[in-house]
Each structure stands twice: as C-alpha cells, then as structure tokens.
Amino acid sequence: MGQRGRPDDRLGVPTKRQKNEATTAACFFLRNNAVAVTVRPHNKAGLTRSGTDTVGGRVVGVIQMAGGALEIALGAGAFATPTGVTQVGGVILIAHGADTFIAGFRSIWSDQVQQSFTQQGAAAAAKKLGASDVAAQRIGTGADLVAGVGPSLTIGVMRRLAIAGAGSASERVAVAYLHRGALEMGHNAVGIRQGGTTAWIHFAGMNPGRVIPVIPPPGAAGAQPYILTELAITTEQAGQATAAMHRLRALGPQEWALFGPNCTTTVREVLQQAGIVVPAWSQSPFLLHLGINVGPEITVVGGTAAVVGGASGGSR
Amino acid sequence: MGVIVGTWHFGEAPGDLPGDESSAIATIARRLEAATGLRVENQQEYRALRIPPLRDELFGWAFIDHTVTVHSFIPAHPYLWENLDAVMTAAGGRRDTEAHLWQPNPAHARLRTRWDTLSPHDRFLLRMPSLLGGRPFDRLLSETAS
Numbered sequence: 183m184g185q186r187g188r189p190d191d192r193l194g195v196p197t198k199r200q201k202n203e204a205t206t207a208a209c210f211f212l213r214n215n216a217v218a219v220t221v222r223p224h225n226k227a228g229l230t231r232s233g234t235d236t237v238g239g240r241v242v243g244v245i246q247m248a249g250g251a252l253e254i255a256l257g258a259g260a261f262a263t264p265t266g267v268t269q270v271g272g273v274i275l276i277a278h279g280a281d282t283f284i285a286g287f288r289s290i291w292s293d294q295v296q297q298s299f300t301q302q303g304a305a306a307a308a309k310k311l312g313a314s315d316v317a318a319q320r321i322g323t324g325a326d327l328v329a330g331v332g333p334s335l336t337i338g339v340m341r342r343l344a345i346a347g348a349g350s351a352s353e354r355v356a357v358a359y360l361h362r363g364a365l366e367m368g369h370n371a372v373g374i375r376q377g378g379t380t381a382w383i384h385f386a387g388m389n390p391g392r393v394i395p396v397i398p399p400p401g402a403a404g405a406q407p408y409i410l411t412e413l414a415i416t417t418e419q420a421g422q423a424t425a426a427m428h429r430l431r432a433l434g435p436q437e438w439a440l441f442g443p444n445c446t447t448t449v450r451e452v453l454q455q456a457g458i459v460v461p462a463w464s465q466s467p468f469l470l471h472l473g474i475n476v477g478p479e480i481t482v483v484g485g486t487a488a489v490v491g492g493a494s495g496g497s498r
Numbered sequence: 499m500g501v502i503v504g505t506w507h508f509g510e511a512p513g514d515l516p517g518d519e520s521s522a523i524a525t526i527a528r529r530l531e532a533a534t535g536l537r538v539e540n541q542q543e544y545r546a547l548r549i550p551p552l553r554d555e556l557f558g559w560a561f562i563d564h565t566v567t568v569h570s571f572i573p574a575h576p577y578l579w580e581n582l583d584a585v586m587t588a589a590g591g592r593r594d595t596e597a598h599l600w601q602p603n604p605a606h607a608r609l610r611t612r613w614d615t616l617s618p619h620d621r622f623l624l625r626m627p628s629l630l631g632g633r634p635f636d637r638l639l640s641e642t643a644s
Contacts, residue, residue, distance in 0.1 A: 362571050366553075366571065366627055366628050367500075367572075368571070369500060385500055386501050386598060388500065388573060391500065392597070397558070397560045397562075404544065405558065406544050438500060438572070440499070440631055445499055466499060
C-alpha cells in the first residue's frame with residue numbers, strides 16, 4: 183500500500199505525481215529515520231477528493247464506530263442502574279452512541295467522512311436561526327460533543343468523587359480484583375461496608391457454583407493480594423446493595439457460565455443496585471476492574487475522537 | 499473468572515496436621531510435593547501454595563472449626579485437585595459434599611499418581627493453560643494408566 187517518497191522528497195510532502203494519483207488511504211514517507219503519514223481520502227472511482235477532509239473516510243468511520251460503541255456500552259450500564267438520573271443519561275448515551283455508530287458505518291461505506299444526525303440537526307437548526315455556515319458547523323459539533331461526552335464526563339466526575347470520598351465514608355462498596363496472569367482470567371468479589379464492618383461475597387464453584395461469603399476476606403491478613411477499589415455510596419444505596427447480596431446468596435447453586443452467572447456478573451449486579459454505573463463491556467474480572475476505575479474516561483476519549491473525526495468531514 | 503473451593507472436615511480430632519495454620523499449610527505443601535513429585539512453593543505472605551509446572555496455585559486457606567477450606571482459580575486443575583484430595587483424605591480429612599464445592603471426577607482417579615509416571619501426552623495436556631474458564635483439552639487425557 184502506499185508509495186515510498188523519492189530521496190529528494192521533502193519530509194512529508196508528496197510529489198506532484200503522488201498528489202495526482204489515486205491512492206490508497208495512507209502514504210508513508212520515510213527519510214532520515216523519520217516517518218510522516220499522510221492519509222488521504224479517495225472515493226470509489228479511485229480519485230482523491232479535494233476539500234476540507236484530510237483524513238480518510240474509512241479511518242474516521244472506524245473511530246466513529248468505536249466511539250459510538252463505547253457510548254452505547256456505558257449507556258447500557260447507566261440504564262441498568264436503577265436511579266432516575268443514570269437512566270436518563272443512559273438513554274442519551276445509547277441514542278447518541280447509535281447515531282455516531284451509524285455515522286461511522288456510513289463513513290466507511292461511502293469512504294467519505296459523514297457527520298452524525300445530531301451534528302447535522304444542530305447545525306441546520308443554528309443555520310435556520312441565522313447563524314453563518316461556519317458558526318452553524320461549530321454549533322453542530324458542540325452539540326454533538328455535549329450529547330456524547332456530557333453524560334460520560336458527568337459519570338466520570340461522579341466516579342472520581344465517589345472513589346476520593348470512600349476513605350471517609352461510613353457506607354461504601356468495594357470491588358476486589360485478583361489478577362491471575364496475562365492469558366488466564368482472574369477473580370472478582372464485592373463487599374459492602376456498613377456500620378464499620380464489610381460483608382464480602384463472591385461466586386464460587388462451577389458446576390454448580392453459588393454465591394457465598396469470601397473467606398478469608400480481601401484485605402485481611404493472609405488473604406490473596408486483591409486490588410481493592412472502594413466507592414462511597416449513600417445509606418439507601420448500601421441498603422439496596424445489601425438486599426441484592428442477600429438475594430444472590432438465596433439463589434442457591436447455579437451453573438457457572440462465561441457470560442453469567444459468574445464472579446463478574448455477581449459483582450456487577452451488586453454494583454448496579456448500589457448506583458454504580460459499569461460499562462457493558464466489563465464482562466471479565468480485569469475488564470470490570472478497568473471499567474470501574476477508568477470506564478467513563480475511556481468513553482470520553484472515544485466519544486471525543488468520534489465527534490472530532492466526524493467534524494473533519496466539514497459541511498455537506 | 500471465578501474460584502474453585504474445596505473443604506475437608508477433620509472432626510474433633512485434627513487429623514495428623516499440625517495445629518498451627520502456617521505449619522499445617524507447610525505440611526500439606528510437603529505432602530503434595532511428595533505425592534506428585536512436583537515443586538510446590540509455599541508463599542507464606544499470602545498463605546498460598548504455587549505449583550509452577552501446572553500454572554496453578556492453592557490460596558485462601560481457612561482453618562475454622564476443624565474444617566480446612568482452600569481455593570484455586572477456575573477451572574479446577576484435575577491433577578492438582580485429585581492429588582490435593584488424596585493428601586487431605588490421607589491426613590484424616592473428610593471431603594465436604596456440598597454441591598458447589600469441588601468433588602472428584604471418577605474419570606480422573608488415575609491421575610492420583612506421581613507426575614513422572616504420567617505419559618508425556620498427558621503431561622503436555624495437563625500443563626496447558628485454561629481457556630475462557632475451561633480446560634477443553636482435558637477430554638483428550640488418556641483413559642487408562644500409562
């Protein structure tokens with residue numbers, strides 16, 4: 183793919199011939215151990231488009247689809263958390279994530295950067311109200327950013343506050359992650375601290391397994407080196423999480439399965455009742471650990487990249 | 499993505515395991531090493547026994563009311579758990595039969611032997627890591643003793 187620059191090429195500047203040729207999406211120019219990458223879009227006829235686009239539609243499309251998928255995953259987690267605020271945020275994230283995902287699909291299909299309907303709608307509304315083309319474009323991008331990143335950012339800020347406040351909180355939920363190795367899956371357990379004591383449960387056994395107390399509890403002397411993440415919760419949330427724990431324990435023996443019931447889905451269920459939003463992709467012990475700690479931030483980065491990538495499509 | 503739990507009851511008599519928990523774990527480690535011929539590392543800080551050739555470990559040892567409970571990651575390693583059961587029952591323990599606890603598999607009874615007496619084929623399969631919570635190649639283990 184790509185063409186090699188001639189020795190007399192200036193770094194990163196394609197020759198006239200290269201500019202005129204129909205190319206694949208990326209060209210690499212190598213000189214003095216430095217690599218410059220120029221990505222140029224091309225349409226189905228193989229002709230390079232001119233205009234504001236500097237990045238290929240397919241590359242942007244993949245970024246848009248990834249960002250949209252991350253938003254949908256966090257939105258699904260927020261919707262499953264039974265508090266009114268998180269459910270509203272979840273609906274917004276799912277709707278905007280789907281819009282961005284579809285825009286990404288359209289970008290890949292057409293090989294031209296396509297903007298989301300959110301962006302187009304907001305830009306059209308701004309234009310109707312008398313904004314210039316450039317201003318309408320910026321308003322559209324801004325609206326796209328607010329719809330996608332706003333809820334993720336809010337969840338992320340709330341998460342940071344909950345983690346920071348856990349040390350002094352009387353009620354808190356703790357997620358324990360036990361690492362096993364690069365290739366094999368570890369283990370999760372969950373604890374609820376109320377009245378100065380923490381009750382821990384986990385899913386143990388396979389065929390069948392069941393939810394039982396963790397002995398010895400994570401953090402105790404002689405226990406395995408669990409990584410603990412504690413989050414402050416309200417008294418009401420602690421009560422709901424404790425009720426979920428009792429309900430899970432009362433289920434008795436269940437057959438273990440990769441997508442649940444298992445140790446990760448047990449912890450997810452308690453967290454949801456405690457009002458903690460967990461991304462839908464947190465389906466293994468490590469991914470749950472990651473989702474609890476930086477899930478919203480990952481979504482913010484993915485969502486921002488998708489909106490910025492979509493905005494590079496300019497007005498159409 | 500989960501843990502296997504095994505429990506053995508020792509009744510009023512504590513069997514022939516030392517009363518001190520750390521010493522009891524060390525004794526079990528020595529006996530497991532003798533029964534299998536494999537190196538067993540005693541990680542006293544975390545009260546865990548690592549068996550490097552099997553990529554597995556026994557952790558979360560709990561000694562409560564003449565009962566010994568221990569954990570490993572899922573899926574249960576057949577060679578490790580069969581031989582651990584052999585050691586615990588030889589020490590006077592009676593395996594708890596509650597449904598979610600580890601139970602021996604009659605098909606794996608012949609694994610209760612030293613590692614070097616197993617066929618190279620079986621040793622190769624038993625050294626393989628787990629995959630998505632399963633050990634799919636264990637079904638290829640020999641059905642008869644080598």
